[in-house]
Amino acid sequence: MISGLVQILLFQGLGELLSKFAVPLVPGPVIGLIGLLGYLLAKRSIGASLELVAAAFSQHLGLLFVPAAVGVVVFLPQLRAQALAVVVALVVSVLLTMAVTALILKALAGSGKDAQ
Amino acid sequence: MHSSLPPIAEIWVYLSGSPLLALILTLTAYQVGMLTYEKSGRNPLANPVAIAVLIVAMAITAIDMPYPKYFEGAQFVHFLLGTATVSLAVPIYKGFNALSGRMLPLLAALLGGGVTSVASSVFLARLLGADPAIVGGFYAKSVTAPIAMGVAERIGTSPTLTAVFAVSTGILGAVLGRFVFDIVGVREWWQRGFAIGVAAHGIGTSRAFSVHPEAGAYASLAMGLHGVLGALLIPVFVSWFS
Numbered sequence: 443m444i445s446g447l448v449q450i451l452l453f454q455g456l457g458e459l460l461s462k463f464a465v466p467l468v469p470g471p472v473i474g475l476i477g478l479l480g481y482l483l484a485k486r487s488i489g490a491s492l493e494l495v496a497a498a499f500s501q502h503l504g505l506l507f508v509p510a511a512v513g514v515v516v517f518l519p520q521l522r523a524q525a526l527a528v529v530v531a532l533v534v535s536v537l538l539t540m541a542v543t544a545l546i547l548k549a550l551a552g553s554g555k556d557a558q
Numbered sequence: 559m560h561s562s563l564p565p566i567a568e569i570w571v572y573l574s575g576s577p578l579l580a581l582i583l584t585l586t587a588y589q590v591g592m593l594t595y596e597k598s599g600r601n602p603l604a605n606p607v608a609i610a611v612l613i614v615a616m617a618i619t620a621i622d623m624p625y626p627k628y629f630e631g632a633q634f635v636h637f638l639l640g641t642a643t644v645s646l647a648v649p650i651y652k653g654f655n656a657l658s659g660r661m662l663p664l665l666a667a668l669l670g671g672g673v674t675s676v677a678s679s680v681f682l683a684r685l686l687g688a689d690p691a692i693v694g695g696f697y698a699k700s701v702t703a704p705i706a707m708g709v710a711e712r713i714g715t716s717p718t719l720t721a722v723f724a725v726s727t728g729i730l731g732a733v734l735g736r737f738v739f740d741i742v743g744v745r746e747w748w749q750r751g752f753a754i755g756v757a758a759h760g761i762g763t764s765r766a767f768s769v770h771p772e773a774g775a776y777a778s779l780a781m782g783l784h785g786v787l788g789a790l791l792i793p794v795f796v797s798w799f800s
Contacts, residue, residue, distance in 0.1 A: 447641075454644045469708025471643035472789045475782065478647035488648055496648035499641070500778055501767065503760040504607040505588045506639045507703050507728070509580075509632035510721035511611045515618065516625050517719055520692065527686030531696060532723065535679035536730045537738055539700060539757035543671030543780075544744040547752060550663035 446492035453478040574623065580631025587613035600768055602733045607725065607761050639704035642760075646702075646782040653779035664752060668783055671756035675700035676795060695719035697796055699727045701788035702759035702781050709789055713796045724759065731758020732765035747772040755780025 457474025465473065482488060488496075514521070521528055573579045590613060591606030598604040618628045629636070679696040694715030698706035703724045710720035735754045744750055751773030754762040759781045767774030 450641055450644050453647075454641055457644065458640075467712065467793060468789050469705055469712075471640040471704055471708070472786055474640075474644035475647045475650075476786065478644055479650055482647060482651040483654070488651065492648060496645040499638075499645045500649060500763065500774075502588075502764075503642055504591075504764045505585070505610070506635055506642055507607055507721070507725045507760060508584050508588060508610045508614060509629055509636040510639075510703055510707065510718065511607070511725035512614045512618065512628060512632070513625060513718035514611065514722045515615050517716075517722060520689070521722075524686075524688045524692055527683050527688035528692065530686055531679045531683040531688070532699075532726050533730060533734075534682055535675055535696070536700075536727050536757050537734060538678045539671050539675040540731060540735055540738045540753050541742050542674045543667045543756045544739055544749055544753035545742055546667040546670045547663050547749040548742075548744050548746075550666055551660065551746070551749065 443491055443494055446489060446495035449481075449489075449492055450474075450478065450495060453481070574621075574627075577631030577634060580628050581634060583614055583617055583628075584610070584632050584635055587611075587617070602736060602765060605729045605732055605761070605765075607764075608729045611725070643702065643704045643785065646778060646785065649775060649778035650782040653775055660748075664779075664783075667752060668756055668780065668787065671753065672700065672784055672787060672791070675757060676792065691716070692719070695723045698788060698792055699723035700757055700759065700784065701792070702785045703728075705785040705789050709792050713793050725761065728758045728761025731762040735762060735765065748776045751776035752780045756784050759784065 453474040454471060455474075456477055457472065458470035460473045461468060461470035587610040588606065591609035594609055595601070595604045595606040614628070618625065676697055679699060680693055683693045683696055694713070695710070697713060697715065698709040698720050701709060701724065703721050706720050706724045707717040710717040731754055735750070735758065739745075739750045739753065744753070747770045751766045751770070754766050754773070755777030758765075763774060763777040763781050766777035
């Protein structure tokens, strides 16, 4: 558990440093993600400890969003005043995004299978 | 005997000054959300994150705790978002073999979905007369929240608002995904998983994992790829738009 967490934190730290001093356009955790991915691809295996930590994070990712999302209380008056625009934009956009993504996959995967 | 205990007000002052209260509140609310979700037979409408956010928002309003004060304590949970983002390398790595066989459809779907997400929300919000400050929150909303907040800072919009929209999008995607995929007739787990990961990032991915492991794996692959691509392309996209 600990060695997996150490690996992740090291890459996170490296990413934050690179983001701060070299490539300010890319957020630190994204650079860390790319770094860790490169490391895994070079090593060709995931340690059991790293696998455990990553599984724990992906299972309870939702919890980590709570503090930021509670920020909704700050924007409540503004959001209430423009509720229609906000709700329509959010709902329609997510429906369209899922439909478009799924349909592209279905169309291209089908044609890919035919070609093989 | 009673006098050995400090008055309740003193306990309260102590607790509300420490990060403990915000942490207890956040984790308990999430626990209640998870229990409700499990009890409901994992009904997408009983989304655990939505329930947790509702409970915490009502609680801090009831005890008159300002949001920045709450966040001071809850930041320890929030901090882990960055760490969780880095750990996405693991599901992406696992999905890499699948990616090499399905590279073209997955990347095309990712690009198509990503552009649809930004363009449709920004277009609709503007059409319906939302403030520019509110519209700004939509750009990164389909990207996983930690990355979305980083992108928001870089494009000069509110990270908090972006996070609120990102989380709402995640919840909506998790709730509505099943119906959308049934309507458009997409049945393969990997396709459903990938699509929900592109549109609804972490919360959609949690939902996908709880429905089917293959859907979950593809959802986290999609979330990770969308995060990386979004961080690189959304700032470019915004500069075209404005």
